[in-house]
Amino acid sequence: MKKHIGKQAREELNGAHAKVKSVEKQARELAAEHLEEDDEIEAVYWFPSKKEVRLIEVQENVPKNLDKAIHPFYFGPMPDDNHPWTTAIRIIRSDEFGKLKLPKSWGSWKSAVKLGAAG
Amino acid sequence: MTWRGAFLRQAVFEGRMWKKLNREQSAPWARLHFLQMLTEKLAKGFLKAEDSTEPPAHTHAQFVVFLQTIKTNAYFKRRLGFKDTKTFKAYIKSLLRLAQKIEDLAPSIAGDFSPNAEYPWFDRTTNQIHVPAEFLFDEFDFKSRQMIKLVQFIECLLLLAE
Numbered sequence: 643m644k645k646h647i648g649k650q651a652r653e654e655l656n657g658a659h660a661k662v663k664s665v666e667k668q669a670r671e672l673a674a675e676h677l678e679e680d681d682e683i684e685a686v687y688w689f690p691s692k693k694e695v696r697l698i699e700v701q702e703n704v705p706k707n708l709d710k711a712i713h714p715f716y717f718g719p720m721p722d723d724n725h726p727w728t729t730a731i732r733i734i735r736s737d738e739f740g741k742l743k744l745p746k747s748w749g750s751w752k753s754a755v756k757l758g759a760a761g
Numbered sequence: 762m763t764w765r766g767a768f769l770r771q772a773v774f775e776g777r778m779w780k781k782l783n784r785e786q787s788a789p790w791a792r793l794h795f796l797q798m799l800t801e802k803l804a805k806g807f808l809k810a811e812d813s814t815e816p817p818a819h820t821h822a823q824f825v826v827f828l829q830t831i832k833t834n835a836y837f838k839r840r841l842g843f844k845d846t847k848t849f850k851a852y853i854k855s856l857l858r859l860a861q862k863i864e865d866l867a868p869s870i871a872g873d874f875s876p877n878a879e880y881p882w883f884d885r886t887t888n889q890i891h892v893p894a895e896f897l898f899d900e901f902d903f904k905s906r907q908m909i910k911l912v913q914f915i916e917c918l919l920l921l922a923e
Contacts, residue, residue, distance in 0.1 A: 672904070676906050679905070679906045680906045683906075702848075703843075703848050703851060703852045704852065704910065704913065705841035705842055705843070705852075705913070705914060705917045706841065706842030708840075708841075708842075708917055708920045708921070709920060713916065715783070715909050715912050715913065716783060716784055716786070717783075717786070717903045717904045718786030719786075720904065725904075728786070729904065731909055732913070733909060733910065733913055735842075
């Protein structure tokens with residue numbers, strides 16, 4: 643049986659979908675921006691979320707994360723740059739990937755999506 | 762408590778305040794003000810010998826001096842997880858430009874005619890008096906890679922200071 647949904651519910655669904663896409667778009671834009679800005683970045687990973695952009699950047703010559711946990715740096719929405727979402731970001735070393743404790747709401751390392759890599 | 766311990770302790774508290782302001786996406790002046798103050802305290806603390814009975818010098822220009830000093834320091838190299846001096850030096854060098862800009866925000870360094878995060882100043886080019894709380898501090902891009910790298914480094918120092 644075909645399921646009918648109201649106009650409002652459809653708009654909400656479309657809105658939610660658009661938001662998810664928009665988070666990813668902002669994540670991809672920031673990843674590209676940082677890869678271009680700093681040639682020492684080896685790779686950028688995105689942890690999908692509907693709430694905010696969550697990125698992990700891999701680079702060798704940074705201090706190790708002393709307490710073995712990811713404490714992201716947050717910066718807020720920047721509508722002027724067409725970045726409507728809060729961004730959480732952390733730079734780690736390649737040997738820390740998959741080992742550091744992620745923030746609770748980030749899920750597991752398996753959910754990380756590679757957005758770009760050097761070269 | 763020693764002078765070193767006291768300055769590092771104050772830096773840790775200012776660091777917590779800075780993190781709160783940052784998390785809440787507070788106005789640029791507030792975040793920069795705390796960033797400038799806490800980096801100064803960190804530098805003054807770490808630059809003091811453990812057993813020194815003399816207070817640190819009354820200067821705000823200490824953070825860049827501190828970075829220059831630790832470039833070849835085995836303790837910081839090891840604690841921050843760097844294996845070779847060359848890589849560590851290159852890493853510290855990559856932070857210097859932004860560190861200098863943050864240090865220059867101290868009112869006594871900025872003077873009456875350059876932006877600082879605490880007191881109004883007079884802009885000679887526009888003949889306007891600016892209020893820090895209403896100033897955008899456009900040259901500090903919080904989402905730039907430089908800022909993210911420097912902030913992560915400062916967080917590491919705060920962990921070492923605790």
